[in-house]
Amino acid sequence: MVTLYHYLLLSSVVFALGAATVVFRKNAVGVLVGVELILNAANINFVAFSRYTEHVMPLAGVSQPVALDGQVFAIFVMILAACEAAIALAIIINIFNRFGSIDVDEPSSLRG
Amino acid sequence: MSGELVVFWCLATLVVLSAATAAFARSIVNAAYALFFSLLGIAGVYALLGADFLAVSQVVIYVGGIVVLVLFGILLTNRSLEELLQSKRRSQWLALVVGGGILAVQLAVLIGAIWPLRPETPAGSTTAPLGVLLLQKYVIPFEFASLTLLVALIGASYLVRRRERD
Structure with a gap:
């Protein structure tokens, strides 16, 4: 029997690995990979809670045994992740054109 | 051990192993491919949770879109082959301390928390x-x-x- 705690354990491990990726990589695309892992860990939590917790909300016209609000939130997270990936890659390509490298320690010309 | 549990542990192993590869691989291209398998495994986790639409969206948006975008980003921004095969990284101890610390805090919260669970599965x-x-x-x-x-x-x-x- 798979319980909510199995999914929460999986998502905490994925979240920790994503955070480790963000601090470990110097390559800006590698940092982006870590951010994607973190967002996916949050999504697993949303969907798991929407499946397992007691929160039934009646909805007009549709017989619905389960509250799907968590899945709607997961869809919004996916949409925003797509936006974030597109913008981040545009910024990374600009940084590469200006500094000749996407090492996240390189672009320090704005430091005070 | 039920079939659902076996499938869950197979998917969890795939997701965690490939996420660890994405985190610690020497080559940034290998990290992107590991991200591919990790996201595919997470789509399987959604299917196991009964979220069929989300599983398909995960495959279409993440596996088909974002991973390809990340690969484009890698190939457009490298100067040499050895930079691709051996990307720069910080010390492993920093990553282990940060990841381990976050995992410890999350597990501490997880062990203490109680949620109102629904008995039957829809x-x-x-x-x-x-x-x-x-x-x-x-x-x-x-x-x-x-x-x-x-x-x-x-x-x-x-x-x-x-x-x-x-």
Whole structure:
């Protein structure tokens, strides 16, 4: 029997690995990979809670045994992740054109 | 041990091993391919949770879109082959301390928390109720999300345009 705690354990491990990726990589695309892992860990939590917790909300016209609000939130997270990936890659390509490298320690010309 | 549990542990092993590869691989290209398998495993986890629409969206958006975008980003921004095969990284101890610390805090919260659980497991497709929910209860956020997506894509193409005079 798979319980909510199995999914929460999986998502905490994925979240920790994503955070480790963000601090470990110097390559800006590698940092982006870590951010994607973190967002996916949050999504697993949303969907798991929407499946397992007691929160039934009646909805007009549709017989619905389960509250799907968590899945709607997961869809919004996916949409925003797509936006974030597109913008981040545009910024990374600009940084590469200006500094000749996407090492996240390189672009320090704005430091005070 | 039920079949569901076996499938869950197989998927969890795939997701965690490939996420660890994405985190600690020497080559950034290997990290992107590991991200591919990790996201595919997470799509399987959604299917196991009964979220069929989300599983398909995960494959289409993440596996088909974002991983390809990340690979494009890698190949457009490298100077040499050895930079691709051996990307620069910080010390492993820093990553282990940060990751381990976050994991410890999360597990401490997880062990102490109690949620009101539902006993039976629901069945059936979630696509139609999700559509109703998106167009009734969440219609304003849904429209704002589409506007955000449009603005982000226009902004991204503006950011990477070729400058005439510089």
